[in-house]
């Protein structure tokens with residue numbers, strides 16, 4: 001009898017554990033009912049699982065709290081538009097739609113021209129947030145044109161706003177000082193009880209403290225699109241750290257797959273230096289898909305005595321930045337001027353320093369970049385007979401690692 005009772009409780013225990021596991025699996029597969037969509041470019045982690053953990057889910061209300069820290073700045077808006085539309089058919093919820101753009105700074109090889117250009121904020125996370133308690137009512141992403149449309153239901157105090165976050169499904173742009181903060185901009189609050197469908201357009205100005213974050217996001221999205229076309233596989237999550245006026249330098253950190261960018265502490269900023277952002281992205285590509293043994297440290301274009309591993313790593317990063325942009329020039333704006341060079345000559349802009357005759361040997365990073373560029377490009381000189389494009393280079397880059405024998 002005792003044995004039967006023990007067997008009964010053992011089975012009861014096993015059944016309880018089994019039911020518990022089934023509940024967990026069911027909960028995970030349904031993700032708490034999230035309606036977030038995966039964006040166009042392919043990355044490892046969908047938006048819903050990156051640094052966002054749902055700490056509160058209220059069943060039936062389609063409401064979520066995220067426990068990540070958002071750095072929201074209500075700065076620099078232009079062309080804000082809010083108007084109601086007549087609805088010709090019944091809807092299950094209210095909706096907000098519109099487009100989100102950021103103002104990009106234009107530069108040439110002498111520095112910023114003073115002009116700006118509005119560009120779409122592509123594939124970024126967008127949320128409808130209730131103002132009274134900061135609950136996220138619904139979320140989605142912008143498309144390749146920067147447009148979004150979100151359905152939502154608000155059963156509590158009226159008053160919601162749109163929050164656009166410097167985050168896609170594989171790239172996050174975070175604050176340099178507080179690593180958990182994600183840059184975001186928020187719209188003015190609208191009274192969602194006064195209609196069914198609303199339009200909110202947002203333009204993020206250069207003067208906004210989050211403006212640079214959205215250029216970094218856009219440039220790295222170009223990088224990810226280029227890389228995805230080569231690898232055909234999802235990419236590891238990449239985080240970029242930048243903050244206005246921060247003292248953090250510009251470098252790639254392989255330990256956590258992060259790019260760090262100057263925020264202006266020393267007068268030099270890199271948040272609108274697309275070429276430099278993509279140079280660091282080149283290090284991300286080699287760290288994740290090839291072998292990079294660079295010891296790091298200071299390096300310069302005219303140094304012919306660099307560690308050969310450093311020269312290769314920096315030369316690759318120069319080349320990959322140019323390959324993504326289709327331009328052999330690389331510009332680093334510095335205050336009202338720039339430091340720039342191009343690897344086709346190679347030559348140095350705005351300087352009497354002769355890069356062509358001075359940058360030689362495998363221990364020079366420009367020499368390494370120039371060789372890769374000539375293999376890649378279609379503009380062939382007397383000494384350049386190759387026009388192989390990126391695929392032939394990439395065929396070797398990740399696939400033929402010569403390992404040391406011991």
Ligand SMILES: [Ca+2]
Pocket residue numbers: 104105215219272274
């Ligand atoms: Ca740009």
Ligand SMILES: [Ca+2]
Pocket residue numbers: 268269270273332333334
């Ligand atoms: Ca710069």
Ligand SMILES: [Ca+2]
Pocket residue numbers: 373374375376377378379380381384385386387388
């Ligand atoms: Ca060529």
Ligand SMILES: [Ca+2]
Pocket residue numbers: 344373374377378379380381384
């Ligand atoms: Ca050439």
